[in-house]
Amino acid sequence: MTGSAAAPRGPGARLVGRRDEIAHIDELTGAARAGRGGALVLLGEAGMGKTALLEHARTAGGLRTVRASGAQYEGELPFAALHHLCAPLLPRLAQLPAEHAETLRNTFGLGAEAADVFRIGLAALALLSSAARERPLLCLIDDAQWLDKASLKVLAFLARRVAGEPVALLFAVRGPSASGELDELPGLLLGGLSDTDARTLLSAPSHVTLDARVREQIVAEAGGNPLALLELPRAGGFAPPDTASVPTRIERGYRSRLVGLPEGARLLLTVASADPTGDPGLLWPAAGRLGIDLEEAGAAATATGLIDFGTRVRFCHPLARSAVYRAADARLCRLAHRVLAEVTDPAADPDRRARHRAQACTGPDEEVAAELERSAARASSRGGTAAAAAFLERAAALSPGAGERAERTLTAVRAHADAGAVDAAARLLTTVEDAAPDTGRQARVDLLRGRLAFLRRTDERGPAFVLRAARHLADLDPERSRDCFLTRWR
Structure with missing residues (x-):
């Protein structure tokens, strides 16, 4: 789908165009408010504005929003994404039929017995429906290409069965086509911006000032990718010409922001990049164990624009997280995983702790292998x-x-x-x-x-x-x- 513009990312950013996509999203959220559920999959390469469209959906009035996001480093943790999505709703477990409540407790490691995906799907549907009876519910699932397979199956199950409930599911998937389980759901393919829209985006007051010749070269090189239009001028990506893929060049631009950072800030960013949960309750204790000056390092890291430290720790884009992690040497990555393992509760989250311990290993370790x-x-x-x-x-x-x-x-x-x-x-x-x-x-x-x-x-x-x-x-x-x-x- 082409010919409509995307928007800068970030709080309060206004979408420039994307009229067709906005209309589809507004139809989805409007139907949920009217009691009719549904699902929509946004597809496009990195930087096409999928997350900005999810943010637009979040601003729709009258809906409660819950979110989940796939993470490159969590694909081996079953139901990790489903747990992220359902976590804010888990206090409602007591209101569900006993069988559904017990199924979800077991699925999220709070009980002993396992259930099959069908039963888990039914239990999750009961939880979402229960929450939606108080207020229509919007489920935003970003980076669905990285969802763990168990969560993906359950979320696809939910998407096919919410028609009679005030529940909307909106997925964002990187790539030209959905990951198998989502193929049968309604989808929108986000194309690049027109040259006119690209110039409009580059001319936004918040953007760097460019002369006309440089602006035209960026428009030509970005291929209509909104994030590239925003990042390439900062990364010097317009000179000399670069044959690398747009996502690779964007990631390179993010890495350039790390140059000259104090050691504490780089270490803090590395620890944050190694923990896809975005839980400040893990990041700050881990950083404390490393002796990082949290005020100074946090301010320097925030100033890069790569990360936001709030109730959740969020990178400005998945490519930014990847850029930070890849920029760190192996020793630093192992150190980050070691302290994250130390602050992860072995009773509440043994599998994530085991993963961090494994990533911290420098060689064979029978204790970690057994874990x-x-x-x-x-x-x-x-x-x-x-x-x-x-x-x-x-x-x-x-x-x-x-x-x-x-x-x-x-x-x-x-x-x-x-x-x-x-x-x-x-x-x-x-x-x-x-x-x-x-x-x-x-x-x-x-x-x-x-x-x-x-x-x-x-x-x-x-x-x-x-x-x-x-x-x-x-x-x-x-x-x-x-x-x-x-x-x-x-």
């Missing part, structure tokens, strides 16, 4: 098969002994296969094939190779792998060997 293995078990019990695979793969990498490493790798391969990630499973399996000297483990390797061949459907070697596994197991486990022979001939 990741427990996180994988929890993820699997809550339906997060893909998350379990990610935890197990990292646990294998941190295993000091060859035997433990091979066992955890094989378990991770099986989890990847269960999640349908055949290529990831096959890649990981190659790392253990040569390290499987004993007959039993070799049989497991062959069985997994056979299973992956069957899953690919185009690989005809499946029966041969299963037959070889049967022969390996003939003396070790005759009954299982027989099952393999039967599988071979089915």
Whole structure:
């Protein structure tokens, strides 16, 4: 969709154009106020103004807003995004039917038993509907391309079932098409601005002053990307000509703002970038452990325009978070994750703590590997098969002994296969094939190779792998060997 303008980001920023998109969003929020639910997916490359449109939706009167955001570093935490969305509503659990309340407690790690995605979806729908009876509800989900898979399934389930409730769901997805689960929902593709709109944006009073020739070169190089129009002049992105992608150049511009920052401010920004929750209750204690002067460092970090320290810690754009994290050297990133692990409650959030501990490791660590293995078990019990695979793969990498490493790798391969990630499973399996000297483990390797061949459907070697596994197991486990022979001939 082209020909309409986007807006600068930030509090109080006024959208310049995007008339068609605004009309669709206003229709969605208006319907929710009238008691008719619905969903809409905004699609576009980084910087196209998706988050600005979410902010426009938030200003619609008469709606209560709850938010969630996908994070690059949280894809292995099942239901992390769903928890962020529902957290403000959890005090209402007591008003739900007991079964729904218990399902959500278990899903968010507050109980012991797991539930399937369907039951979790029904329970989440009951929670949203309960809140919406007091006031129509708007759910804003930004960066949906990074949602953990478990949350994505539940949110897609909700989007298909809110028609009879005063609930609206608005997603923003980076990319030309939605991530699988969202494909069937109504969508709007955000195109670049026209040259006229781009010049209007560059001429805004809040923008840097540009002479006409420079302005025209920026218009040509930005390709209609609103964020590029705002950031390239600050980054010197118009000279010399640059063939890098617009998002890459924007990120480079964000990194340029770090030059000359005091060490404390850079360290504070790095810790903030390593914690996608944006929880000040984690950031400030972590920064305190590092001896950072919070007043001085916070002021310097805020002055860059990259971050806002409020009730939530927010970067001005996901590319800004990425730029800060990538700009830090490995030692600094490990330090940030170490202090975040230290201030994360092991009882309330054991999986996020395990992830931070793993990121802080400089080498094999059996204690952390075992903690990741427990996180994988929890993820699997809550339906997060893909998350379990990610935890197990990292646990294998941190295993000091060859035997433990091979066992955890094989378990991770099986989890990847269960999640349908055949290529990831096959890649990981190659790392253990040569390290499987004993007959039993070799049989497991062959069985997994056979299973992956069957899953690919185009690989005809499946029966041969299963037959070889049967022969390996003939003396070790005759009954299982027989099952393999039967599988071979089915």
